[in-house]
Amino acid sequence: MTNFFLMSPLFREPNDNMCNVNHIRKKNCYDNIELPLPLPILMSNDKKADENELSIGLIKSAKRTGQLSLCNRGLGTVPDNVWKIDELILDESKDVDFSRSDSNKWWTAEPLKTLDLSSNVIKVISGNVKYLQHLVNLKLHDNAISSLPPEFGELNNLMTLSLAHNKLTALPKEFYKLTELRWLSLSHNEILKIEADFGDFVMLTFLDLSHNKLTMLPPGMGYLVRLVEINLSHNQLEELPPDIEITEEFCDQMQHLNVLNIRDNKLEVLPENISLLQKLKRLDLTNNNLNKLPRNLGLLSQLQSINMEGNKLSFVRQDVIRGGTERMMKYLRDRITEEVVNESRLTPEEWPDKYTLKKSQALMVPGRELENVPDHVFKAAAEAEVHIVDFSKNKLTALPSGIVQVSDTLSSLVLSSNNLSSLPPEINRCRHLQYLDLGKNLLMELPPELGDLKNLRELVISNNKFTKIPRCVYELDNLEILLAAENKIDEINVSSDALARLKKLAVLDLTNNSIYTNSGVDGELFPTATARHTR
Structure with missing residues (x-):
């Protein structure tokens, strides 16, 4: 029976109704390998052209909705007025020349809560980002950002953050102050290490750290008890940290985890207590160095998809591995x-x-x-x-x-x-x-x-x-x-x-x-x- 690995939000960028979707990448539904499309922007604007992208019409729209989209515009820099758009709307309304309709009066202005700067060629995020205190959703994916300013940690209301497909190698210590985050994608960067403070993101339900250069995860990851989906694939992980090593206490807390993707790493051992992740529906172990499987893996009663090709499982026949989830689970249950x-x-x-x-x-x-x-x-x-x-x-x-x-x-x-x-x-x-x-x-x-x-x-x-x-x-x-x-x-x-x-x-x-x-x-x-x- 052929087994298809079902796709989920874990393997794609957030859907964006505000933005041209040319930047979204094709997926291969058989192995989840991303096939990048060329970005539509090949050259960035000059500074003046960047500033002109923030038109009066966009400002008026942001005033009404609390949302601003500058995606896919060839920006090399972020227009300065973006960082002070709340102040601009309130204090410079005469210059913007709003109409006299009640819906456009300055005292009804919505603070900026959603900002989309994705699919540009932005290299630097100004420290003035700190002025966007009401920001809830921030989309910076598909740019050329190599670092984040310390002031980034002052976005106290941020819940959704996409930084995928950039050039980040590290995160500033202030980044870990974003403790209201629910959704975080850092995939397709060059991050070498994340700090133990990552465990402070206790509100996270979705985390994507795939396609980086991580060799280890810090202690403290086990505190992310609200996670529903986690993608650690395409790194260089050799082991899991003690408190994410699926101890009994960890699994008792991780009651919501549905998707665990750790394919294309260097893991040699999968902990026995993985059976306690009873809500797990998708488990991808493809292309690791596993030479055995925990017998209790067969106790994952809700598992709908398990992938483990490309390991060193000499005791499991290849026809069983290729036979799909049902056949593998039956084999594991028989062992138990x-x-x-x-x-x-x-x-x-x-x-x-x-x-x-x-x-x-x-x-x-x-x-x-x-x-x-x-x-x-x-x-x-x-x-x-x-x-x-x-x-x-x-x-x-x-x-x-x-x-x-x-x-x-x-x-x-x-x-x-x-x-x-x-x-x-x-x-x-x-x-x-x-x-x-x-x-x-x-x-x-x-x-x-x-x-x-x-x-x-x-x-x-x-x-x-x-x-x-x-x-x-x-x-x-x-x-x-x-x-x-x-x-x-x-x-x-x-x-x-x-x-x-x-x-x-x-x-x-x-x-x-x-x-x-x-x-x-x-x-x-x-x-x-x-x-x-x-x-």
Whole structure:
């Protein structure tokens, strides 16, 4: 199954409705490598021409809206009046000759909050930038800025700052006073080092430090607990600092992190506790020096995209690495069960304690010959907000009723190799379930309520007693993988309200059933799916 790395704001400059978008760079959706377009400006204006770019019309517009755009104008310098535009509007209104309409009267003037100077050839930012005290959004990307003045740190209200595609090699110490920043892009510069004070940017939700020359990150990065997306790709990082090394405390705080891009670095080790980043949806590890993966990587239940080509993972077959996210996650999940059991050495009377449940985010008790699971176990699992439950290789004849206690967080449920002959209707309460393994049981049918699991992406019903694919399966709109081998299925319903309804289905395994005709399963119906069926 082909895996596409979904693009997100992490890999692009901010959308700009005020500016000609010729400066935006094309992206390659397969590997996220930027393909720069030539900037439209080849020569800068002289100083006088720069000053003339700030016209009366622009000043009047800035007065009304609090926004000023001078992007893509060939500026070599910033017009002096930009820095005192608030004062100009208030004190020099007669010179500007505003109309007498109420909307243009000086006392209704909006202070400048958004300034766009992107896609020019500006080399220097004046210390007079400090006069723009109301500035919230500042766009300086795609220029030739090599340094920032100390006064830059006086922009106390700044929340969004784009400095991508410049020539910065360092940041002044005053820069770290911009503690209201929410969105920061410093990509495509030549920055060699960032200071420990970077940890003061505690309000950041988006950070892009990609395409620089960083060899290390400072302690303190772990304080950026509101981050949703972070891009550290295309640097020379060999390791992560202690407090971003994904310790348990760090991951407990980094509850919002969705995207972590650390491709094209020199990382040799990925910390075990990465499994605690339970909101992670995209992880790019491409082109590092990793020779092994943490076993708990398979516990990232919400992971939608993982890229790890270009490493030294000799123990993982290349076809697994190239097989996409679903195949890699299945491989990692299969490793977890065996390794966790071997290490835990639990006796049949013992259950995982709260610390173990919290650390692993999983309730895993396979191969224990269990006939039931007491409610107190589910209560502890619910308090730990476990995402994975594994009761495989036991003697369960029914799904333990306590499973509903973890239904709000459960994303993966493994019940294979038991003696189940039915599932209760309450299974539909596990509405976040993405992976359900019912293989090697005694099932002949599934409850209609299972069709309510709209987030289910993989369903295993192999090695049971099904004579047909249960009707409820056709209600699983997001199903990508259906494994139904080793049953007694003798016909396949390919109508528009059956298999043909599963638009996202990519893998269908009907091996060793009693099907005499393929009924369009291979070609016309699922041209992009891997379908296996035998008589």
